[in-house]
Amino acid sequence: MHAVVTGGGGFLGAHLCEALLRRGDTVWCLDNFSTSSPGNIAHLYSHPRFRPVRADVTAPFDVPEPVHVVAHLASPASPPDYDRLPLQTLAVGSRGTENALRLALRHGARFLLASTSEVYGDPATHPQPEEYWGNVNPIGPRSVYDEAKRYAEALASAYRRSRALNVGIVRIFNTYGPRMRPYDGRVVSTFIRQALEGSPLTIYGDGSQTRSFCYVDDLIRGLTAMADSGCAGPVNLGNPREHTVRELAELVLETAGSPSRIEYHPLPTDDPTHRQPVITRAREQLGWSPVISIEEGLERTIAWFANQSRQPDSASYRVRPAFLEA
Numbered sequence: 001m002h003a004v005v006t007g008g009g010g011f012l013g014a015h016l017c018e019a020l021l022r023r024g025d026t027v028w029c030l031d032n033f034s035t036s037s038p039g040n041i042a043h044l045y046s047h048p049r050f051r052p053v054r055a056d057v058t059a060p061f062d063v064p065e066p067v068h069v070v071a072h073l074a075s076p077a078s079p080p081d082y083d084r085l086p087l088q089t090l091a092v093g094s095r096g097t098e099n100a101l102r103l104a105l106r107h108g109a110r111f112l113l114a115s116t117s118e119v120y121g122d123p124a125t126h127p128q129p130e131e132y133w134g135n136v137n138p139i140g141p142r143s144v145y146d147e148a149k150r151y152a153e154a155l156a157s158a159y160r161r162s163r164a165l166n167v168g169i170v171r172i173f174n175t176y177g178p179r180m181r182p183y184d185g186r187v188v189s190t191f192i193r194q195a196l197e198g199s200p201l202t203i204y205g206d207g208s209q210t211r212s213f214c215y216v217d218d219l220i221r222g223l224t225a226m227a228d229s230g231c232a233g234p235v236n237l238g239n240p241r242e243h244t245v246r247e248l249a250e251l252v253l254e255t256a257g258s259p260s261r262i263e264y265h266p267l268p269t270d271d272p273t274h275r276q277p278v279i280t281r282a283r284e285q286l287g288w289s290p291v292i293s294i295e296e297g298l299e300r301t302i303a304w305f306a307n308q309s310r311q312p313d314s315a316s317y318r319v320r321p322a323f324l325e326a
């Protein structure tokens, strides 16, 4: 199979490229590296079936080979990233999605849209099944991501209905694992970095808000199962085990054996109060469910972060983005 992965240099994209190469596919990896690093895929450059291209998918693009699946993952995905890149986030969710859809249409390929649990906003229904339509503030700071992904779902669904494109939509819940950026601002990467540095863990609000964290290997298995299926979705992909942010902080401290203390900061605007996927559809239609516990996933992730921080050449790991200095 020939696959195109937009955002293939990102956290999930790089893991997906690796998984597809491992099973024998040819992979075109498109990325402009606005929120990712070429370092994520440097180890794949010499692979004979890997085709990395530096490209911004908000401009039309094509590949000079047959394409069987287009996995559209390109987008800033962390709240500080899309807060810093609001217009780019809207552009990649709208124009970028349309360009990726047109590529799939030209090649008669399956189109896999990486949507998000953010389409549920601050959910009034708990846990969240795919039938729930969401509770999103259309003008708040998170709206550039939430509404771009909601538009992307609408656009992909319109291509499915009006052009008979083979579309599959997955809604990805919080995912963590190796290759997250230590300064991406997300809770798991931030807590692990802080625990390893011995600096205070920064809980926003009182830490009673919840998330459900899925280990990256489980998530990638879900993505490939969806790519291989004819399922239209949307399908929730996530780990249904729910934790408060405070529980997560304690788990990270314990697993890392860290002496760090906990510090409380104001809650960001529109921060969802709880989030937990219903994954019945993924179980029934894809035969998928996560198998890696948070304890094991955190152990693996902490080991990876600790190793990265010891590498003399991991400059991209250590660099603190300028926007975080402000």
Ligand code: UDP
Pocket: 078, 079, 174, 185, 186, 187, 188, 190, 191, 202, 203, 204, 205, 209, 211, 245, 267, 268, 271, 272
């Ligand atoms: N969070 C936190 N401290 C941090 C970073 C995040 O308490 O240093 C909180 C954040 O306010 C949210 C939760 O952790 O309630 C998950 O945040 P993240 O950005 O990882 O994901 P999202 O909000 O997009 O689910």
